[in-house]
Amino acid sequence: MSTQGRPKGEYRSAQHGGNSMHRPYVRPMAGWWKRDPFFMRYMARELTAFAVGAFAVILCVGVLRLAQGEAAWNGWLAALRSPASIALHVVLLVAMAVHAKSWFEIMPKTMPMIHVGGKRLGAQTITRAGWAATLIASLLLIALVWGWR
């Protein structure tokens, strides 16, 4: 008989008039997300929130500097040109891409059944529609920034 590691846990309090034979064992949840690649991918998806938050802070500082005048604004632009900032934004870019990908993968799960032309709209179609919308939104943004008069 081989014993390979005993899980540490706890008991529920004895029920049924204190019968010591009935002692349900509760296994600990610590480190649950390490137990399965599915959970690791979930955690990676959730961690993209830090990138979204960090970028909100960066933009917030930006509008603050904008309100403080041209010199302050140029200071913010100069900070964005530093190698540290560029490196950070590469990381943020990857995180934003992971966010977008996982967001559109989950999106079909949040929607009720949709029928188009008599057939049920599949999850993959909804996900691809999300990506298409992102492409259009990105092009619109670029047009807005470069074309603003």
Added chain:
Amino acid sequence: MAESPKTIDVEVLRYRPEQESEPVWQRYTVPYTDDMSVLQALQQIKDDQDGSLSFRWSCRMAICGSCGMMVNGKPHLSCQTFLRDLLPGPVRIEALAHFPIERDLVVSVDGFVKKLEGIKPYIIPKEPRTLAQGEYRQTPAQLEQFEQFSGCINCMLCYSACPQFGLDPSFAGPGVLALLHRYNADSRDGGQALRMEVLGSTEGVWNCTAVGYCSEVCPKGVDPANAVNQNKVNSAKDYFLRFLSPRGSKS
């Protein structure tokens, strides 16, 4: 073509409260044929090696929902999981995750049953109906709205997949909420308002963070993740619009 092995090793997490304070792994060697399920391996152990091994099973054909357990760290129906897919072994078998272990592979299901009762899992007619009115009629489109969710066999694999349930066992959970949706989505049913209290409560849909693993492990393709997450919209509507439509007494 490689020869099939003659035996396969199976490790089971044992727990006998009368003789040990913590669960302990025990290894068995089981004769192997390539048509054997994990359930059959357990039955061989119980019949010919160790009669003290305790586990639930019934139909042997993935419809009763009794034989759920963790096989190599993932929730499976043992009758539908085959040793040939787990070669060369050893196969690690543990009681369904996130539930208290009663004994060996038997978990406590009381909580789940209570939650199921709490969502009123039956058709609540929209208005009183006489026999003379005859049967309900449904179009295929109306059937499609709930049919998938009616496939649930209460096997609780989705609960083992759900970390939010593991972290907070008061969460109604994927299976119960999928069944709640099955009734809400049925055109014969008029109980949506009654079930809304469960949906919008602190034990309801808002515990879900859309991990989505529940739908991956469901042996019946129920997609509880969809049932739970589309009801977030319904619950949010109820939350924000509840002051607009005065509901007299809670019927």
Added chain:
Amino acid sequence: MKRSHAPIFWLLFGGGGMLAALFGTALVLVTGIVVPLSGSDVLAYPRMLALAQSVVGKGFVLAVIVLFAWHAAHRILCSLHDIGIHKGLVAKLTCYGCAMAISLVAAASLWRVGF
């Protein structure tokens, strides 16, 4: 049964998540990589001031900053719960408090910029 107040934060989380999915990659690419590296004057003060003074520009920038912040706050709060830190008052005040602070600073700045 206690009613959950999650719908408020979930709507903010969802709005921010959708905006981030649609615009996040392009925004980071433009403001943080392409413009700094190319030396383009597309983000010059006069242009950006005009953008921020327009109703459309103001609205878009405010929506992005505020919704990104609340999205991040809610998700981080949930992630803390996932690793075992209870969603208590301290956790909630820290996460949502930061989002509120960012929202107020952004709104005040966009107001100061004028019309």
